[in-house]
Amino acid sequence: MATMKEFREERIKKLEKLHSMGYNPYPAKANRTVMADAISANFDTLNGKSETVFGRIKSIRKFGKIAFIVVRDFSGSVQLFLQAQNLQPSNSSKGFIGIEDLNLLDTGDFIEATGEVIKTKTGEVSLALSELKLITKTLRPMPLDHESFTDKEERLRRRYVDMNVNIDVRNRFVRRSKFWQATRDFLNSKDFIEVNNNVLEVTAGGADANPFVTHMDALGQDFFLRISHELPLKRLLVAGFEKVFEIGPRFRNENYSDEHLPEHNAMEWYWASADWEMGMELTEEMIRYVCDKTWGTRQFTLADGQQVDFGKDGEHFERISFVKILKDQYDIDVFESEMPEIQAKLKAENLEVEKTDNRIRSLDKLWKKYRKTIAGPVFLVDIPVFMQPLAKTNASDTRLTEQFNLVFGGSEMCKAFSELNDPIDQLNRFKEQQKMRDAGDDEAQMLDIDFVEALEYGMPPACGLGYSERIFWSLEGISAREGIPFPQLKSEVDETTKDIYPDIKFN
Structure with missing residues:
Protein backbone atom coordinates (compact mmCIF):
# COMPACT_ATOMS: atom_id res chain seq x y z
CA MET A 1 0.00 0.00 0.00
CA LYS A 137 -7.96 20.15 -4.44
CA THR A 138 -6.81 18.02 -1.51
CA LEU A 139 -3.26 16.77 -1.09
CA ARG A 140 -3.96 14.09 1.52
CA PRO A 141 -6.59 11.36 1.25
CA MET A 142 -9.26 11.03 3.90
CA PRO A 143 -9.62 7.45 5.18
CA LEU A 144 -12.42 5.69 3.30
CA ASP A 145 -15.52 4.29 4.99
CA HIS A 146 -14.14 0.76 5.01
CA GLU A 147 -10.82 1.90 6.48
CA SER A 148 -10.73 2.16 10.25
CA PHE A 149 -9.67 5.40 11.92
CA THR A 150 -9.92 4.31 15.53
CA ASP A 151 -6.50 4.89 17.06
CA LYS A 152 -7.30 7.18 19.99
CA GLU A 153 -4.09 9.21 19.87
CA GLU A 154 -4.37 9.72 16.11
CA ARG A 155 -8.05 10.65 16.35
CA LEU A 156 -7.42 13.31 19.00
CA ARG A 157 -4.42 14.78 17.16
CA ARG A 158 -6.23 14.96 13.81
CA ARG A 159 -9.77 15.63 14.90
CA TYR A 160 -10.58 17.19 11.53
CA VAL A 161 -10.02 13.73 10.03
CA ASP A 162 -11.84 12.00 12.87
CA MET A 163 -14.99 14.05 12.30
CA ASN A 164 -14.94 13.35 8.58
CA VAL A 165 -14.63 9.61 9.07
CA ASN A 166 -16.61 9.17 12.27
CA ILE A 167 -19.76 11.22 11.72
CA ASP A 168 -21.05 10.36 15.19
CA VAL A 169 -18.10 12.34 16.61
CA ARG A 170 -19.01 15.35 14.49
CA ASN A 171 -22.66 15.07 15.51
CA ARG A 172 -21.59 15.08 19.15
CA PHE A 173 -20.30 18.61 18.71
CA VAL A 174 -23.58 19.65 17.13
CA ARG A 175 -25.22 18.49 20.37
CA ARG A 176 -22.56 20.33 22.37
CA SER A 177 -23.58 23.52 20.58
CA LYS A 178 -27.23 22.78 21.35
CA PHE A 179 -26.32 22.20 25.01
CA TRP A 180 -24.87 25.67 25.43
CA GLN A 181 -27.54 27.27 23.27
CA ALA A 182 -30.25 25.67 25.41
CA THR A 183 -28.49 26.93 28.55
CA ARG A 184 -28.41 30.44 27.11
CA ASP A 185 -32.02 30.29 25.86
CA PHE A 186 -33.30 29.13 29.24
CA LEU A 187 -31.59 31.93 31.14
CA ASN A 188 -32.65 34.51 28.58
CA SER A 189 -36.25 33.31 28.99
CA LYS A 190 -35.91 34.00 32.73
CA ASP A 191 -34.73 37.58 32.07
CA PHE A 192 -31.08 36.97 32.93
CA ILE A 193 -28.59 39.27 31.19
CA GLU A 194 -25.49 37.74 29.63
CA VAL A 195 -22.23 39.53 30.40
CA ASN A 196 -18.69 38.76 29.24
CA ASN A 197 -16.05 39.54 31.84
CA ASN A 198 -12.25 39.49 31.68
CA VAL A 199 -10.34 36.24 31.50
CA LEU A 200 -7.21 37.86 32.98
CA GLU A 201 -7.49 38.70 36.68
CA VAL A 202 -5.21 40.24 39.27
CA THR A 203 -6.60 37.84 41.87
CA ALA A 204 -7.91 34.40 40.94
CA GLY A 205 -10.97 33.64 43.03
CA GLY A 206 -14.32 31.91 43.18
CA ALA A 207 -13.07 28.32 43.34
CA ASP A 208 -10.55 26.00 44.94
CA ALA A 209 -8.10 25.59 42.07
CA ASN A 210 -4.52 26.27 41.02
CA PRO A 211 -4.47 29.07 38.40
CA PHE A 212 -2.39 29.57 35.28
CA VAL A 213 -0.13 32.63 35.39
CA THR A 214 0.70 34.93 32.49
CA HIS A 215 2.36 38.33 32.12
CA MET A 216 0.97 41.50 30.58
CA ASP A 217 3.82 43.51 29.08
CA ALA A 218 1.70 46.67 28.79
CA LEU A 219 1.28 46.87 32.56
CA GLY A 220 4.46 45.07 33.55
CA GLN A 221 2.44 42.79 35.81
CA ASP A 222 1.53 39.13 36.18
CA PHE A 223 -2.09 38.11 35.76
CA PHE A 224 -4.00 34.92 36.45
CA LEU A 225 -6.29 33.20 33.97
CA ARG A 226 -9.64 33.03 35.70
CA ILE A 227 -10.56 29.84 37.52
CA SER A 228 -14.19 30.90 37.95
CA HIS A 229 -16.71 33.45 36.69
CA GLU A 230 -18.04 34.09 40.18
CA LEU A 231 -16.56 37.21 41.73
CA PRO A 232 -16.88 39.56 38.72
CA LEU A 233 -20.53 38.50 38.30
CA LYS A 234 -21.21 39.22 41.98
CA ARG A 235 -19.57 42.63 41.56
CA LEU A 236 -22.25 43.24 38.93
CA LEU A 237 -24.91 42.60 41.59
CA VAL A 238 -23.25 45.37 43.60
CA ALA A 239 -23.40 47.49 40.41
CA GLY A 240 -27.19 47.12 40.23
CA PHE A 241 -27.72 44.11 37.98
CA GLU A 242 -30.25 41.63 39.37
CA LYS A 243 -29.97 38.61 37.06
CA VAL A 244 -26.68 37.97 35.28
CA PHE A 245 -24.87 35.04 33.72
CA GLU A 246 -21.77 34.26 31.72
CA ILE A 247 -20.79 31.35 29.47
CA GLY A 248 -17.13 31.01 28.60
CA PRO A 249 -13.80 29.35 29.29
CA ARG A 250 -12.10 28.99 32.63
CA PHE A 251 -8.64 27.63 33.38
CA ARG A 252 -7.42 25.40 36.21
CA ASN A 253 -3.80 24.29 36.17
CA GLU A 254 -4.48 20.75 37.28
CA ASN A 255 -4.17 17.23 35.93
CA TYR A 256 -6.17 15.77 33.08
CA SER A 257 -8.75 13.16 33.96
CA ASP A 258 -11.84 11.62 32.39
CA GLU A 259 -13.84 14.34 34.19
CA HIS A 260 -11.54 17.34 34.06
CA LEU A 261 -9.61 19.45 31.57
CA PRO A 262 -7.37 22.36 32.59
CA GLU A 263 -9.26 24.50 30.05
CA HIS A 264 -13.01 24.04 29.72
CA ASN A 265 -16.22 25.98 29.20
CA ALA A 266 -18.57 26.76 32.04
CA MET A 267 -21.61 28.84 32.95
CA GLU A 268 -22.50 30.72 36.11
CA TRP A 269 -25.64 32.67 36.94
CA TYR A 270 -26.46 35.00 39.86
CA TRP A 271 -29.94 36.01 40.90
CA ALA A 272 -30.47 38.88 43.33
CA SER A 273 -33.21 38.38 45.96
CA ALA A 274 -33.18 34.57 45.53
CA ASP A 275 -31.99 32.06 48.12
CA TRP A 276 -30.78 28.49 47.74
CA GLU A 277 -34.29 27.01 47.84
CA MET A 278 -35.31 29.14 44.85
CA GLY A 279 -32.02 28.21 43.22
CA MET A 280 -32.76 24.49 43.57
CA GLU A 281 -36.10 24.86 41.84
CA LEU A 282 -34.56 26.88 39.01
CA THR A 283 -31.79 24.27 38.64
CA GLU A 284 -34.31 21.41 38.37
CA GLU A 285 -36.19 23.32 35.70
CA MET A 286 -33.04 24.32 33.82
CA ILE A 287 -31.41 20.87 33.67
CA ARG A 288 -34.64 19.36 32.34
CA TYR A 289 -34.99 22.09 29.72
CA VAL A 290 -31.38 21.62 28.56
CA CYS A 291 -31.82 17.82 28.34
CA ASP A 292 -35.04 18.21 26.36
CA LYS A 293 -33.48 20.60 23.85
CA THR A 294 -30.12 18.83 23.51
CA TRP A 295 -31.06 15.14 23.54
CA GLY A 296 -34.86 15.02 23.51
CA THR A 297 -34.88 12.82 26.60
CA ARG A 298 -34.44 13.03 30.37
CA GLN A 299 -33.31 9.43 30.79
CA PHE A 300 -29.68 8.46 30.27
CA THR A 301 -27.38 5.48 30.54
CA LEU A 302 -23.91 6.72 31.47
CA ALA A 303 -20.55 5.26 30.44
CA ASP A 304 -20.33 3.13 33.60
CA GLY A 305 -23.87 1.80 33.16
CA GLN A 306 -25.50 4.03 35.77
CA GLN A 307 -29.08 5.06 34.97
CA VAL A 308 -30.03 8.71 35.43
CA ASP A 309 -33.59 10.04 35.16
CA PHE A 310 -34.20 13.75 35.68
CA GLY A 311 -37.90 13.14 36.16
CA LYS A 312 -41.05 15.04 35.40
CA ASP A 313 -41.63 18.78 35.65
CA GLY A 314 -42.35 19.79 39.23
CA GLU A 315 -40.69 16.77 40.81
CA HIS A 316 -37.91 17.59 43.29
CA PHE A 317 -34.56 15.87 43.43
CA GLU A 318 -33.72 13.96 46.61
CA ARG A 319 -31.49 15.75 49.13
CA ILE A 320 -28.57 14.01 50.85
CA SER A 321 -26.49 15.32 53.76
CA PHE A 322 -22.72 15.67 53.57
CA VAL A 323 -22.47 15.47 57.35
CA LYS A 324 -24.66 12.37 57.57
CA ILE A 325 -22.88 10.55 54.73
CA LEU A 326 -19.45 10.91 56.35
CA LYS A 327 -20.86 9.77 59.69
CA ASP A 328 -22.80 6.80 58.28
CA GLN A 329 -20.17 5.64 55.80
CA TYR A 330 -16.93 6.37 57.65
CA ASP A 331 -17.93 7.14 61.25
CA ILE A 332 -16.34 10.57 60.87
CA ASP A 333 -17.81 13.62 62.59
CA VAL A 334 -16.93 16.47 60.24
CA PHE A 335 -16.87 18.92 63.14
CA GLU A 336 -15.36 16.91 65.98
CA SER A 337 -13.13 14.16 64.54
CA GLU A 338 -9.42 14.95 64.85
CA MET A 339 -7.04 14.89 61.88
CA PRO A 340 -5.24 11.67 62.96
CA GLU A 341 -8.62 9.90 63.01
CA ILE A 342 -9.53 11.27 59.57
CA GLN A 343 -6.13 10.32 58.13
CA ALA A 344 -6.43 6.83 59.56
CA LYS A 345 -9.76 6.48 57.81
CA LEU A 346 -8.21 7.66 54.54
CA LYS A 347 -5.56 4.95 54.82
CA ALA A 348 -8.19 2.34 55.68
CA GLU A 349 -10.07 3.32 52.52
CA ASN A 350 -6.86 3.12 50.45
CA LEU A 351 -6.93 6.85 49.80
CA GLU A 352 -3.79 8.96 49.53
CA VAL A 353 -2.62 10.91 52.57
CA GLU A 354 -0.44 13.89 51.66
CA LYS A 355 1.65 16.13 53.88
CA THR A 356 -0.22 19.21 52.68
CA ASP A 357 -3.63 17.67 53.38
CA ASN A 358 -5.78 19.69 55.73
CA ARG A 359 -9.20 18.98 57.17
CA ILE A 360 -11.06 20.21 54.12
CA ARG A 361 -9.06 18.19 51.59
CA SER A 362 -9.20 15.05 53.73
CA LEU A 363 -12.96 15.15 54.24
CA ASP A 364 -13.41 15.86 50.57
CA LYS A 365 -11.44 12.74 49.61
CA LEU A 366 -13.71 10.56 51.73
CA TRP A 367 -16.82 12.15 50.26
CA LYS A 368 -15.56 11.76 46.70
CA LYS A 369 -15.01 8.04 47.20
CA TYR A 370 -18.61 7.57 48.29
CA ARG A 371 -19.84 9.99 45.63
CA LYS A 372 -18.84 7.54 42.89
CA THR A 373 -21.67 5.24 43.96
CA ILE A 374 -24.42 7.85 43.48
CA ALA A 375 -26.37 7.63 40.22
CA GLY A 376 -28.58 10.60 41.12
CA PRO A 377 -29.81 13.13 40.47
CA VAL A 378 -29.62 14.33 44.07
CA PHE A 379 -28.79 17.58 45.81
CA LEU A 380 -25.91 17.39 48.28
CA VAL A 381 -26.63 19.70 51.24
CA ASP A 382 -25.32 20.29 54.79
CA ILE A 383 -21.89 21.46 53.69
CA PRO A 384 -19.87 22.99 56.56
CA VAL A 385 -19.01 26.67 56.67
CA PHE A 386 -15.28 25.94 56.88
CA MET A 387 -15.48 24.16 53.50
CA GLN A 388 -17.20 26.98 51.60
CA PRO A 389 -15.83 30.52 51.99
CA LEU A 390 -18.38 32.19 49.70
CA ALA A 391 -21.73 30.82 50.91
CA LYS A 392 -24.20 32.20 53.43
CA THR A 393 -24.52 30.49 56.81
CA ASN A 394 -27.58 28.28 57.32
CA ALA A 395 -29.88 29.96 59.84
CA SER A 396 -31.07 26.60 61.22
CA ASP A 397 -27.51 25.40 61.92
CA THR A 398 -24.78 28.01 61.82
CA ARG A 399 -22.11 25.35 61.33
CA LEU A 400 -23.52 24.72 57.85
CA THR A 401 -23.92 26.74 54.67
CA GLU A 402 -26.93 27.25 52.42
CA GLN A 403 -25.22 25.35 49.63
CA PHE A 404 -26.41 22.62 47.29
CA ASN A 405 -24.47 20.60 44.75
CA LEU A 406 -26.22 18.68 41.98
CA VAL A 407 -24.81 15.14 41.95
CA PHE A 408 -25.35 12.49 39.30
CA GLY A 409 -23.22 9.85 37.64
CA GLY A 410 -20.88 9.82 40.62
CA SER A 411 -19.85 13.47 40.21
CA GLU A 412 -20.80 16.92 41.45
CA MET A 413 -22.12 18.65 38.36
CA CYS A 414 -23.40 21.96 39.76
CA LYS A 415 -22.39 23.97 42.79
CA ALA A 416 -24.73 26.66 44.10
CA PHE A 417 -25.52 28.55 47.28
CA SER A 418 -27.06 31.55 48.91
CA GLU A 419 -24.27 34.03 48.39
CA LEU A 420 -22.40 35.44 51.34
CA ASN A 421 -22.87 39.22 51.33
CA ASP A 422 -21.60 40.10 54.83
CA PRO A 423 -18.25 41.84 54.14
CA ILE A 424 -16.84 41.19 57.63
CA ASP A 425 -17.69 37.49 57.51
CA GLN A 426 -16.30 37.28 53.96
CA LEU A 427 -13.02 38.91 54.96
CA ASN A 428 -12.60 36.50 57.88
CA ARG A 429 -13.23 33.49 55.65
CA PHE A 430 -10.75 34.80 53.09
CA LYS A 431 -8.18 35.11 55.87
CA GLU A 432 -8.70 31.46 56.79
CA GLN A 433 -8.25 30.49 53.16
CA GLN A 434 -5.09 32.58 52.96
CA LYS A 435 -3.66 30.73 55.96
CA MET A 436 -4.25 27.48 54.09
CA ARG A 437 -2.43 28.88 51.03
CA ASP A 438 0.46 29.99 53.21
CA ALA A 439 0.61 26.45 54.63
CA GLY A 440 1.05 25.00 51.14
CA ASP A 441 -2.49 24.48 49.84
CA ASP A 442 -2.23 25.92 46.30
CA GLU A 443 -5.95 25.38 45.70
CA ALA A 444 -7.13 27.43 48.66
CA GLN A 445 -8.75 30.71 47.64
CA MET A 446 -6.83 33.97 47.45
CA LEU A 447 -7.76 36.95 49.58
CA ASP A 448 -9.50 39.32 47.16
CA ILE A 449 -9.61 42.63 48.99
CA ASP A 450 -11.29 44.41 46.07
CA PHE A 451 -14.22 41.98 46.32
CA VAL A 452 -14.47 42.62 50.07
CA GLU A 453 -14.55 46.36 49.39
CA ALA A 454 -17.29 45.81 46.79
CA LEU A 455 -19.35 43.97 49.43
CA GLU A 456 -18.89 46.93 51.77
CA TYR A 457 -20.84 49.03 49.26
CA GLY A 458 -23.63 46.48 49.58
CA MET A 459 -24.55 43.35 47.61
CA PRO A 460 -28.18 42.19 47.75
CA PRO A 461 -29.04 38.66 48.92
CA ALA A 462 -28.63 36.33 45.99
CA CYS A 463 -28.30 32.76 44.82
CA GLY A 464 -25.62 31.74 42.35
CA LEU A 465 -24.94 28.54 40.44
CA GLY A 466 -22.24 27.27 38.15
CA TYR A 467 -21.81 24.25 35.94
CA SER A 468 -19.33 23.19 33.31
CA GLU A 469 -19.50 21.08 30.18
CA ARG A 470 -18.77 18.09 32.41
CA ILE A 471 -22.56 17.71 32.46
CA PHE A 472 -22.47 17.31 28.69
CA TRP A 473 -19.58 14.82 28.79
CA SER A 474 -21.30 12.72 31.42
CA LEU A 475 -24.67 12.54 29.65
CA GLU A 476 -22.92 11.76 26.37
CA GLY A 477 -21.07 8.91 28.11
CA ILE A 478 -17.62 10.12 27.03
CA SER A 479 -14.36 11.29 28.58
CA ALA A 480 -13.44 14.96 28.86
CA ARG A 481 -10.99 14.86 25.94
CA GLU A 482 -13.56 13.20 23.71
CA GLY A 483 -15.96 15.98 24.65
CA ILE A 484 -14.11 18.89 23.04
CA PRO A 485 -13.14 19.31 19.37
CA PHE A 486 -9.39 19.82 19.79
CA PRO A 487 -8.04 18.68 23.17
CA GLN A 488 -4.58 19.75 24.27
CA LEU A 489 -1.97 17.05 23.79
CA LYS A 490 1.77 17.07 24.32
CA SER A 491 3.29 18.56 21.18
CA GLU A 492 5.04 16.11 18.88
CA VAL A 493 5.76 15.77 15.17
CA ASP A 494 5.47 12.31 13.64
CA GLU A 495 8.02 10.82 11.29
CA THR A 496 5.69 11.07 8.28
CA THR A 497 5.44 14.84 8.72
CA LYS A 498 9.22 15.16 9.09
CA ASP A 499 9.69 13.10 5.93
CA ILE A 500 7.21 15.20 3.91
CA TYR A 501 8.72 18.53 5.02
CA PRO A 502 12.48 17.86 5.21
CA ASP A 503 13.38 21.55 4.86
CA ILE A 504 11.51 22.53 8.04
CA LYS A 505 13.30 22.40 11.36
CA PHE A 506 10.91 21.03 13.98
CA ASN A 507 11.50 21.56 17.68
Missing part, protein backbone atom coordinates in the same frame (compact mmCIF):
# COMPACT_ATOMS: atom_id res chain seq x y z
CA ALA A 2 1.21 3.48 -0.84
CA THR A 3 2.52 5.69 1.95
CA MET A 4 1.05 9.08 2.84
CA LYS A 5 4.08 10.71 1.21
CA GLU A 6 3.43 8.79 -2.02
CA PHE A 7 -0.28 9.66 -2.02
CA ARG A 8 0.61 13.31 -1.49
CA GLU A 9 3.20 13.34 -4.29
CA GLU A 10 0.67 11.85 -6.73
CA ARG A 11 -1.89 14.51 -5.83
CA ILE A 12 0.66 17.30 -6.17
CA LYS A 13 1.28 16.10 -9.73
CA LYS A 14 -2.45 16.43 -10.41
CA LEU A 15 -2.41 19.89 -8.82
CA GLU A 16 0.46 20.94 -11.08
CA LYS A 17 -1.42 19.57 -14.09
CA LEU A 18 -4.50 21.60 -13.17
CA HIS A 19 -2.38 24.74 -12.88
CA SER A 20 -0.77 24.06 -16.25
CA MET A 21 -4.24 23.73 -17.83
CA GLY A 22 -5.24 27.12 -16.42
CA TYR A 23 -7.50 25.97 -13.58
CA ASN A 24 -7.74 27.68 -10.21
CA PRO A 25 -7.90 24.70 -7.82
CA TYR A 26 -8.86 26.98 -4.91
CA PRO A 27 -11.58 29.43 -6.02
CA ALA A 28 -12.98 31.88 -3.49
CA LYS A 29 -16.55 30.54 -3.37
CA ALA A 30 -18.91 27.74 -4.33
CA ASN A 31 -22.57 27.79 -5.33
CA ARG A 32 -25.35 25.66 -3.89
CA THR A 33 -29.14 25.58 -4.25
CA VAL A 34 -29.92 22.58 -2.06
CA MET A 35 -28.35 20.42 0.65
CA ALA A 36 -27.58 16.82 -0.27
CA ASP A 37 -30.09 15.16 2.08
CA ALA A 38 -32.93 17.38 0.82
CA ILE A 39 -32.71 15.84 -2.65
CA SER A 40 -33.87 12.43 -1.43
CA ALA A 41 -36.17 13.83 1.24
CA ASN A 42 -37.96 16.09 -1.26
CA PHE A 43 -37.61 13.99 -4.41
CA ASP A 44 -41.25 14.29 -5.45
CA THR A 45 -40.96 18.07 -5.42
CA LEU A 46 -37.47 18.31 -6.94
CA ASN A 47 -37.80 15.56 -9.55
CA GLY A 48 -36.80 16.92 -12.96
CA LYS A 49 -35.51 20.22 -11.62
CA SER A 50 -31.95 21.50 -11.95
CA GLU A 51 -30.13 21.83 -8.64
CA THR A 52 -26.59 22.56 -7.50
CA VAL A 53 -24.80 20.80 -4.64
CA PHE A 54 -21.43 21.43 -3.05
CA GLY A 55 -19.43 19.02 -0.92
CA ARG A 56 -16.57 16.58 -0.50
CA ILE A 57 -16.09 13.56 -2.79
CA LYS A 58 -16.60 10.29 -0.94
CA SER A 59 -16.12 7.96 -3.90
CA ILE A 60 -15.58 7.98 -7.66
CA ARG A 61 -16.39 5.14 -10.06
CA LYS A 62 -15.76 5.56 -13.79
CA PHE A 63 -16.90 3.16 -16.52
CA GLY A 64 -15.81 4.48 -19.90
CA LYS A 65 -18.03 7.45 -20.77
CA ILE A 66 -20.16 7.29 -17.62
CA ALA A 67 -19.20 7.76 -13.98
CA PHE A 68 -20.70 7.91 -10.52
CA ILE A 69 -19.54 10.22 -7.75
CA VAL A 70 -20.87 10.26 -4.21
CA VAL A 71 -20.58 13.70 -2.66
CA ARG A 72 -21.19 14.54 0.98
CA ASP A 73 -22.00 17.82 2.67
CA PHE A 74 -22.91 18.55 6.29
CA SER A 75 -26.43 17.17 5.81
CA GLY A 76 -25.59 13.86 4.15
CA SER A 77 -24.71 12.31 0.79
CA VAL A 78 -26.09 12.21 -2.74
CA GLN A 79 -25.04 10.34 -5.86
CA LEU A 80 -23.93 12.22 -8.98
CA PHE A 81 -24.51 10.54 -12.36
CA LEU A 82 -22.14 11.63 -15.13
CA GLN A 83 -22.54 10.92 -18.86
CA ALA A 84 -20.01 12.27 -21.32
CA GLN A 85 -22.63 13.51 -23.79
CA ASN A 86 -24.52 15.49 -21.11
CA LEU A 87 -21.61 16.89 -19.10
CA GLN A 88 -19.91 20.14 -20.07
CA PRO A 89 -16.41 19.37 -21.40
CA SER A 90 -13.33 20.63 -19.60
CA ASN A 91 -13.01 24.43 -19.75
CA SER A 92 -10.50 26.04 -17.40
CA SER A 93 -11.83 29.58 -17.95
CA LYS A 94 -15.24 28.48 -16.66
CA GLY A 95 -13.84 25.98 -14.19
CA PHE A 96 -15.62 22.99 -15.78
CA ILE A 97 -14.12 19.52 -15.35
CA GLY A 98 -15.23 17.20 -18.14
CA ILE A 99 -15.39 13.43 -17.90
CA GLU A 100 -12.15 13.27 -19.92
CA ASP A 101 -10.29 14.89 -17.00
CA LEU A 102 -12.13 13.15 -14.17
CA ASN A 103 -8.86 11.42 -13.26
CA LEU A 104 -7.63 14.78 -11.91
CA LEU A 105 -10.16 14.52 -9.08
CA ASP A 106 -9.66 12.44 -5.93
CA THR A 107 -11.69 11.38 -2.94
CA GLY A 108 -11.73 14.22 -0.44
CA ASP A 109 -11.75 16.98 -3.07
CA PHE A 110 -14.50 19.58 -2.77
CA ILE A 111 -16.64 19.98 -5.88
CA GLU A 112 -19.63 21.93 -7.11
CA ALA A 113 -22.08 19.92 -9.21
CA THR A 114 -25.16 21.03 -11.18
CA GLY A 115 -27.68 18.70 -12.75
CA GLU A 116 -31.21 17.34 -13.01
CA VAL A 117 -32.76 15.47 -10.09
CA ILE A 118 -33.53 11.93 -11.30
CA LYS A 119 -33.77 8.31 -10.26
CA THR A 120 -31.38 5.92 -11.97
CA LYS A 121 -32.48 2.57 -13.39
CA THR A 122 -31.59 1.01 -10.04
CA GLY A 123 -33.85 3.48 -8.20
CA GLU A 124 -31.05 5.62 -6.74
CA VAL A 125 -31.97 9.28 -6.31
CA SER A 126 -29.23 11.18 -8.13
CA LEU A 127 -28.19 14.33 -9.92
CA ALA A 128 -27.65 13.79 -13.66
CA LEU A 129 -24.81 16.27 -14.09
CA SER A 130 -24.49 18.96 -16.68
CA GLU A 131 -21.67 20.89 -14.94
CA LEU A 132 -18.87 19.84 -12.60
CA LYS A 133 -16.35 22.19 -10.97
CA LEU A 134 -13.38 21.63 -8.68
CA ILE A 135 -13.59 23.85 -5.60
CA THR A 136 -10.71 22.57 -3.46
